[in-house]
Amino acid sequence: MSNIHRKRSLPPLSALPAFEAAARHQSFSRAAEELHLTHGAISRAVAQIEERLGVDLFVRRNRRVWLTAAGERLLQATGTALDGLDHAVEDIHRHDGTSPILTVSCEPSLAMRWLMPRLGAFRQANPDLNIDLRLAGGPVDLLSDGCDVAIRRADYGISEQYITTHLWAEYAGPVCDPGCWQDILGSDLSNARWLHTRTRPDAWDMWKRASAIDVAPASEQYFDHFFFALQAAVNRLGTAIGPLPLVYDDLAAGRLIAPHGMVQTGFDYVLITLDPPGRDPRIALFFDWLMAEAGDMDKGVLPDAVFGKAPI
Structure with a gap:
């Protein structure tokens, strides 16, 4: 040689x-x-x-x-x-469909309040596929960020180079502690401290327009992120605009109630991929699981009124 x-x-x-x-x-x-x-x-x-x-x-x-x-x-x-x-x-x-790792980019509040509590069950059912969860919001570059998929609220322009697959429509409405609603607020939203988040500063105004309810708060408080505002509502610090699925578990457990029901915000959650989900067996598995979990939100665990089907 x-x-x-x-x-x-x-x-x-x-x-x-x-x-x-x-x-x-x-x-x-x-x-x-x-x-x-x-x-x-x-x-x-x-x-x-x-x-x-x-x-x-x-x-x-x-x-x-x-x-x-x-x-x-x-x-x-x-x-x-x-x-x-x-x-x-x-x-x-x-074409890395044989990898034992699926790297998922997900908005932080959605990840902490909905996705992470369910990932243990996913891993138990699929022990050969590990989810590498990255917390991030807004525009994503799957290749540069080293991610296989991203879960996003489609409230910005997503590049046409990606495939966007609908996951679920977003519903939202005021949520608060059930005891606060009855004992402190007297079942009157105008008596409440409204909790705002700087990441979605127009959430209350959007809900008022969608629900045709014109009411003003007794006081207001601002938080940097949605997660903190929702946790403050759980802790009886005020009333926040709670989107499904971010407050699904709290509503199902009775930690929060949606006294005026919920209405569609006009935004959807989507799965962002380079190719249709079915081309990669890992992504197909994760997508099917996501859809099954999302479907549980429509199976009667929550009152019909939560979805704006009847007033509470």
Whole structure:
């Protein structure tokens, strides 16, 4: 066997994405914005490559840059290489159905108040598949974040590159401790302290419009996250807007009541995937389980009035 090994004359590989973005935009500033780096970081990365190659890749004049012939040639090669790597990573990610781990991104409040209490039963029923749960909300990049699926409330524009599969419609309404409702508030919502969350500051206004109930609070209190506002309602600190499924367990156990029932908010919870769920046996298993769990919310555990079918 030959002891002669090929020595690659490559520039610093960590600098190539910065060069490619700068060359594609013909702008160091726009490359910095795209990669969330500073202008100086882009400039240093390009300088590293130029020093290694011994040629200029850009003509710099009056705070503008243009590619040289060498720069054009390197851009073509770099773009092809980075595209190939991106496609390979995506292909590996899409076809990893034999992995014993399913990485799930889920909104924090939904995860803490609904999903996590049920994952023990899922693991017991499916001991060969482990759920790696990541708490995050809003837009998701499944490939960059290393996630197989995401569960989201569809209240923002989801990229068309993803498959969105409907899980359930969201219902919401005021929720509070049953003793507070009778003994302290006198069954009158205007006597309540309304609990707000800064992550959904318009929740009360949306419910008032949807339910055609015009009432004002006795006082108000704000929390940073939905989870805290709902826990405050459980602890008799006030009345919060509680969405299903976030308050399902509390309603079923009698820790909370929904004295005015619940109405649809117009938003749905969805499963976000790269491909239809059935193509990956792990995702198909998890999706079927999610739908079965969601179906339990319609099986009469809660009063019909909770779903706005009759007044309480």
